[in-house]
Amino acid sequence: MSVRFDNPDRAEPWAQRHWDLRAAGNFIGGGTGTGFLALAAIVVLAGSKTVLPFIVIGLGFVALGLFCVWLEIGRMFRAANVLFHPQTSWMTREALVAAPLFGVGLFAIWFDDRMALVATAAVGLAFLYCQARILQASKGIPAWRHPLVVPLIIATGLAEGAGLMGVIGWFVVDDRFYMQFLPPLFAVLLVARFLVWRTYIRRLGREGAPLGTLAVLRHYQPMIFGFGHLAPFVLFLMGYVISGRSALLSVMLGAAMALVGGWLIKVVLITQAAYNQGFQLPKIPVRGIGMPRPGAKPGWSEP
Amino acid sequence: MTKYGIVADLRRCVGCQTCTAACRHANATPPGVQWRKVLDIETGEYPDVQRTFLPVGCMHCDDPPCMHVCPSTATRKRDDGIVVILYELCIGCAYCAVACPYQARFKIQERTLAYVEGATKNEDTRFDPAMLGVAQKCTFCVDRIDDGLAKGLKPGVDPEATPACVNSCIAGALHFGNVDDKDSNVSRYLAKTEWSRMHEELETGPNIYYVWDEKR
Numbered sequence: 001m002s003v004r005f006d007n008p009d010r011a012e013p014w015a016q017r018h019w020d021l022r023a024a025g026n027f028i029g030g031g032t033g034t035g036f037l038a039l040a041a042i043v044v045l046a047g048s049k050t051v052l053p054f055i056v057i058g059l060g061f062v063a064l065g066l067f068c069v070w071l072e073i074g075r076m077f078r079a080a081n082v083l084f085h086p087q088t089s090w091m092t093r094e095a096l097v098a099a100p101l102f103g104v105g106l107f108a109i110w111f112d113d114r115m116a117l118v119a120t121a122a123v124g125l126a127f128l129y130c131q132a133r134i135l136q137a138s139k140g141i142p143a144w145r146h147p148l149v150v151p152l153i154i155a156t157g158l159a160e161g162a163g164l165m166g167v168i169g170w171f172v173v174d175d176r177f178y179m180q181f182l183p184p185l186f187a188v189l190l191v192a193r194f195l196v197w198r199t200y201i202r203r204l205g206r207e208g209a210p211l212g213t214l215a216v217l218r219h220y221q222p223m224i225f226g227f228g229h230l231a232p233f234v235l236f237l238m239g240y241v242i243s244g245r246s247a248l249l250s251v252m253l254g255a256a257m258a259l260v261g262g263w264l265i266k267v268v269l270i271t272q273a274a275y276n277q278g279f280q281l282p283k284i285p286v287r288g289i290g291m292p293r294p295g296a297k298p299g300w301s302e303p
Numbered sequence: 304m305t306k307y308g309i310v311a312d313l314r315r316c317v318g319c320q321t322c323t324a325a326c327r328h329a330n331a332t333p334p335g336v337q338w339r340k341v342l343d344i345e346t347g348e349y350p351d352v353q354r355t356f357l358p359v360g361c362m363h364c365d366d367p368p369c370m371h372v373c374p375s376t377a378t379r380k381r382d383d384g385i386v387v388i389l390y391e392l393c394i395g396c397a398y399c400a401v402a403c404p405y406q407a408r409f410k411i412q413e414r415t416l417a418y419v420e421g422a423t424k425n426e427d428t429r430f431d432p433a434m435l436g437v438a439q440k441c442t443f444c445v446d447r448i449d450d451g452l453a454k455g456l457k458p459g460v461d462p463e464a465t466p467a468c469v470n471s472c473i474a475g476a477l478h479f480g481n482v483d484d485k486d487s488n489v490s491r492y493l494a495k496t497e498w499s500r501m502h503e504e505l506e507t508g509p510n511i512y513y514v515w516d517e518k519r
Contacts, residue, residue: 074395074436
């Protein structure tokens with residue numbers, strides 16, 4: 001049965017316009033910042049004494065993300081009201097976790113305390129989890145409410161953080177010796193992100209999703225795979241094969257691509273692939289004689 | 304208990320959009336904001352085609368996702384089931400708008416007018432700056448219900464206590480009342496008909512009931 005919709009107020013899903021690049025900026029800043037802190041914690045646990053630059057960079061990204069979302073809200077000077085609903089709202093929980101995140105981070109800076117940096121990273125992971133749950137609780141957007149969004153946002157955040165560490169970590173760490181084990185970790189995180197991303201798209205298609213969402217995701221899939229995963233992976237491998245300055249440059253370039261690839265995933269997910277639920281006609285009604293006919297759910301893929 | 308809901312008889316709706324116009328008049332919604340609207344849906348293939356009109360809006364869900372995600376507690380559910388927004392608390396994050404699977408929520412940042420020449424007298428009189436930058440949606444004309452109840456009227460039976468869209472329906476397709484009362488007008492209507500609710504699989508418990516046949 002074909003379905004045609006004549007009304008400009010469409011019945012099929014359309015791309016939401018409530019959250020734009022500013023909202024995507026929050027997920028990018030939060031993911032990159034907390035992912036970077038997680039990687040910084042590993043470097044510190046490996047023996048590095050670097051604290052200040054790691055914290056400043058990590059929390060700087062998180063703060064930038066929160067600033068982006070502040071620009072998005074309609075009543076900026078009521079922003080504190082975001083704290084009122086911890087019982088069920090993941091946005092409130094994200095805001096509440098931000099307080100200890102910055103508090104412990106400032107403690108780490110003030111006392112130059114490596115263990116406080118590790119604690120900051122742990123709180124950062126809680127912040128990242130809240131961000132993932134914010135998306136999943138958005139019941140009106142099928143691409144967001146899918147359960148695999150949670151591991152996707154976490155895997156992407158960690159890979160973004162690894163990418164950022166791979167780009168600038170070499171310049172701020174006290175001894176590059178502590179970074180030596182990171183390239184294989186980058187590769188593992190990259191593979192993990194790709195696997196989650198691919199599984200997410202496949203399951204969306206298999207379980208039913210707005211056609212617009214699937215079209216957007218499939219459109220960007222080659223770019224995200226090639227630019228954000230395959231090329232960085234090859235560059236990491238090259239970093240092992242070759243040596244010296246070229247090896248470092250190879251890893252840095254791969255890390256930068258992995259970082260931007262993660263940002264691309266979030267921009268696509270938030271601003272492009274976020275088609276809403278649309279409307280459903282439960283049954284074609286009986287008018288006069290006849291029997292009711294099956295309803296219609298326009299603009300959706302068959303599960 | 305009281306739980307207000309709307310019964311929309313799809314067999315009777317002619318898609319005239321009178322409910323849309325009545326809602327806009329009653330609530331002074333600006334251009335681009337339609338708390339109540341009627342979708343025009345054509346199904347089938349020539350020559351076997353059917354046209355169906357589907358009134359949509361806030362479903363005042365039993366378990367509203369908009370309320371759960373709201374970080375400011377601005378979205379609340381009253382004891383009578385009506386989901387309302389406290390505009391003075393809302394921060395305009397639009398989280399509720401992406402959480403609503405019925406596309407029922409709107410947010411406008413700036414005042415919009417119907418005509419480029421300027422505001423009409425009605426637009427000037429009824430403009431409410433508190434509605435800018437915050438979420439807004441159908442309220443089931445909660446002020447009419449509350450005023451009507453204060454006067455001893457019965458929502459869904461007495462027009463003064465009934466949502467404007469229901470009052471205006473020229474085809475008798477829209478009915479309003481207490482779905483928890485088995486003797487109410489809407490419960491009796493639902494008892495003798497076949498009906499469905501939209502997106503049941505999402506388990507939000509929507510309170511617009513779409514009638515599509517007599518009970519056979």
